[in-house]
Amino acid sequence: MSKRVLSILGLILVASIALVACGGSSFECEDAIGCVSYAEGEPVRIASALVITGPNTQLGLDSQYGVEVAMSFQDTLFGHEIELQAEDDGCNAEGGQAAGQKITSDPSIVAIVGTSCSGAGVAMSSVVSEAGYSMVSPSNTSPVLTDPDIAWHPGYYRSAHNDKVQGAAIADFAFNELGLSTAAAIHDGDPYTEGLANAFRVSFEALGGSITTFTAVVVGDTDMRPVLTEVAAGAPEFIYFPVFTAECAFLAKQAGEVAGLEGTVLAAADGCISADAAAAIGEAGAGMYFSGPDISFTGSLYEDFKAEYTAISGEDLLSVFHAHAFDAARMIFACVEEVGVEDGGDLHIGRQDLRDCLSATSNFTGITGSLTCNDYGDCADPKITVSELVDGEYATVWP
Amino acid sequence: MTRSKDFDFVGLFLWVFRAVILILIVWGTYATIADNPYETRTWVDFIIFGLAQGSMYALIAIGYTLVYGVLFMINFAHGEFFMAGILTTTVVITTPLSESGFLNEQPILSLLIIAISSMAVSIFISVLTERIAYRPLRKAPRLVPLITAIGASYFWQNYFRGLFGSGIKPIPQIEILDGTIPLDFLGTTMLKSHVLVIVTTIVMLIALNFFIMKTKTGKAIRAVAEDKDVANLMGINVDQTISITFATGAAMAGIAGVLYSLVFRQVHFFMGFIPGIKAFTAAVLGGIGSLPGAAVGGLLLGMFESVGPSLFLRGLGIPAFNQLKDVIAFTMLVMVLIFRPQGIVGEVLSEKKA
Numbered sequence: 013m014s015k016r017v018l019s020i021l022g023l024i025l026v027a028s029i030a031l032v033a034c035g036g037s038s039f040e041c042e043d044a045i046g047c048v049s050y051a052e053g054e055p056v057r058i059a060s061a062l063v064i065t066g067p068n069t070q071l072g073l074d075s076q077y078g079v080e081v082a083m084s085f086q087d088t089l090f091g092h093e094i095e096l097q098a099e100d101d102g103c104n105a106e107g108g109q110a111a112g113q114k115i116t117s118d119p120s121i122v123a124i125v126g127t128s129c130s131g132a133g134v135a136m137s138s139v140v141s142e143a144g145y146s147m148v149s150p151s152n153t154s155p156v157l158t159d160p161d162i163a164w165h166p167g168y169y170r171s172a173h174n175d176k177v178q179g180a181a182i183a184d185f186a187f188n189e190l191g192l193s194t195a196a197a198i199h200d201g202d203p204y205t206e207g208l209a210n211a212f213r214v215s216f217e218a219l220g221g222s223i224t225t226f227t228a229v230v231v232g233d234t235d236m237r238p239v240l241t242e243v244a245a246g247a248p249e250f251i252y253f254p255v256f257t258a259e260c261a262f263l264a265k266q267a268g269e270v271a272g273l274e275g276t277v278l279a280a281a282d283g284c285i286s287a288d289a290a291a292a293i294g295e296a297g298a299g300m301y302f303s304g305p306d307i308s309f310t311g312s313l314y315e316d317f318k319a320e321y322t323a324i325s326g327e328d329l330l331s332v333f334h335a336h337a338f339d340a341a342r343m344i345f346a347c348v349e350e351v352g353v354e355d356g357g358d359l360h361i362g363r364q365d366l367r368d369c370l371s372a373t374s375n376f377t378g379i380t381g382s383l384t385c386n387d388y389g390d391c392a393d394p395k396i397t398v399s400e401l402v403d404g405e406y407a408t409v410w411p
Numbered sequence: 412m413t414r415s416k417d418f419d420f421v422g423l424f425l426w427v428f429r430a431v432i433l434i435l436i437v438w439g440t441y442a443t444i445a446d447n448p449y450e451t452r453t454w455v456d457f458i459i460f461g462l463a464q465g466s467m468y469a470l471i472a473i474g475y476t477l478v479y480g481v482l483f484m485i486n487f488a489h490g491e492f493f494m495a496g497i498l499t500t501t502v503v504i505t506t507p508l509s510e511s512g513f514l515n516e517q518p519i520l521s522l523l524i525i526a527i528s529s530m531a532v533s534i535f536i537s538v539l540t541e542r543i544a545y546r547p548l549r550k551a552p553r554l555v556p557l558i559t560a561i562g563a564s565y566f567w568q569n570y571f572r573g574l575f576g577s578g579i580k581p582i583p584q585i586e587i588l589d590g591t592i593p594l595d596f597l598g599t600t601m602l603k604s605h606v607l608v609i610v611t612t613i614v615m616l617i618a619l620n621f622f623i624m625k626t627k628t629g630k631a632i633r634a635v636a637e638d639k640d641v642a643n644l645m646g647i648n649v650d651q652t653i654s655i656t657f658a659t660g661a662a663m664a665g666i667a668g669v670l671y672s673l674v675f676r677q678v679h680f681f682m683g684f685i686p687g688i689k690a691f692t693a694a695v696l697g698g699i700g701s702l703p704g705a706a707v708g709g710l711l712l713g714m715f716e717s718v719g720p721s722l723f724l725r726g727l728g729i730p731a732f733n734q735l736k737d738v739i740a741f742t743m744l745v746m747v748l749i750f751r752p753q754g755i756v757g758e759v760l761s762e763k764k765a
Contacts, residue, residue, distance in 0.1 A: 067579045228731035234675045237460045238717050239733040245449050258579050292581045292677050
């Protein structure tokens, strides 16, 4: 390359830097961890990181439709359209890590709704927190995620309940409502399943019950009979297995085939509440219980929500966390409206300002109730119910 | 050998490793037996579960071992031929058979239809894979077809995911397979589906042995496995024989897919992967390239997975020991590779094959 060409290129470079520098903007970002800025006409971008492939697809898609309904209701923020970048959390740590890295490499994304699964959430929240972004999960329920001694990171929030609440509720149901005093719990090593199984164990023992076996299965395994045989040796009256769809259905079906478990009451949790799960469990679901968030929401907002959900997805409600996802997205929008700074047609949002605003969320009216965030990102207004599977539908039986 | 010259650290490490594993196994077993947590019936149940699971591994392992025998390649797409059998079973059993009520009116005929269609689909995609992905690479270095096989595996997985969706699908129970039969002499009962698995596996293995040892085509397969060039000179159509080898392996995988579907009654496009890897382990365990080896390896692997956690790991005080059944399976593989690299029944391979 000749000197002449180089010097021309150099001139162009200097000129373009100068042009950018005196672009007429008077805004200076003073936020401690940076700002995200949108020029006039550019959409405000949010990301989702939900499980949208694999056996738990319905869990994540359901939430994603919830976010889309919130976007449709919000329409614009300061006159900017809202754009969603949908990523997959894979429902595991690797997926959460990958989604977190992909999202945080894009400086035009203001906040994230996700993840679906706690296992993905643990991995993703550290990446997201480090990068200065904020995430609000609609369905992470593992206690560790909002425990500052274990896996809580600044910038992490959730509109879903903490499983300490769900564990206590199902223990109360088994011990007091069903009058059973011996139980076993099975998890799969994932933070959600282990956290919930452990919360159940602690609460059940606190009530005076005894845990005969506390064990685990392998994700992706199909033959649950050896584990169930191990459980049967302790002769429990109640088995709680808060695992995901595939393993949950295998456990439900094979429990009836293992000697010694014929009269045992089975119960699973919200990871196993979806149309796919109901179909997979089939007849084995008779007499089985499911704990999960109360989704018998009322009010005109929920009616409007359901109409829009069906219009967007073309399907009936797929799983249980759509309203939580809707509330999560709306919490983000409300805070963007509060901390966003308009400058001509441009919009600037301070990332620390956004976190401060989310942390200060108080008595926010959502479909799932009145949301107030504590110091470690637990924002839910938790209500847990227990349901039964009747003709492929989940029907609430308690409380 | 080299002991007099210099001290062999690798050899010492291997000896220590073997000793540690053996001590752990003996200690764990002793502690479990001393604790006596289960009734005799429970142990018999573990063994039956293991035999049923192992039978399916054995059927799949046949495909790995046959292809290795003739081509010396590991066909990593074999798990997907098995998955094709599973998904075909799902489609055939739900849509035409179960909905019309034919399934429970004519269960035997239905099972035959399911078996034939699943085998046909598995055979079709295996022959197609061989023709398109492997045959053009037959003269390439050995790593090339290996990588191609991994690619083919991903291709089929995603192809079937596109066809059937990524959700899990339930399979209806066939009434004659519902329930158990009593095994009074062992003091336990056995699931009817497990009886079907074990009986079918025995029949298929006998048929396969007859096919390989007594028929002309079987002889051709053995000749090609021995030496392709000489077999060619003797007038054997090598390409065709290799296709037949793939088809035979895939037929076994297809049957395994049917059995797997009937036992677990819930399917997913990714389901071929783990049993595929396990069956490969079983083939190596028994001695890759050896047909009896595949059968023995499969059965042993199934039994170890089922009995092992409760027998070895429980005594060591490991919590949630059943979660470690894969560790048992793969530790067994490592042990066999250290103690007996040719596998349990395998023979020492010649320079050319190894």
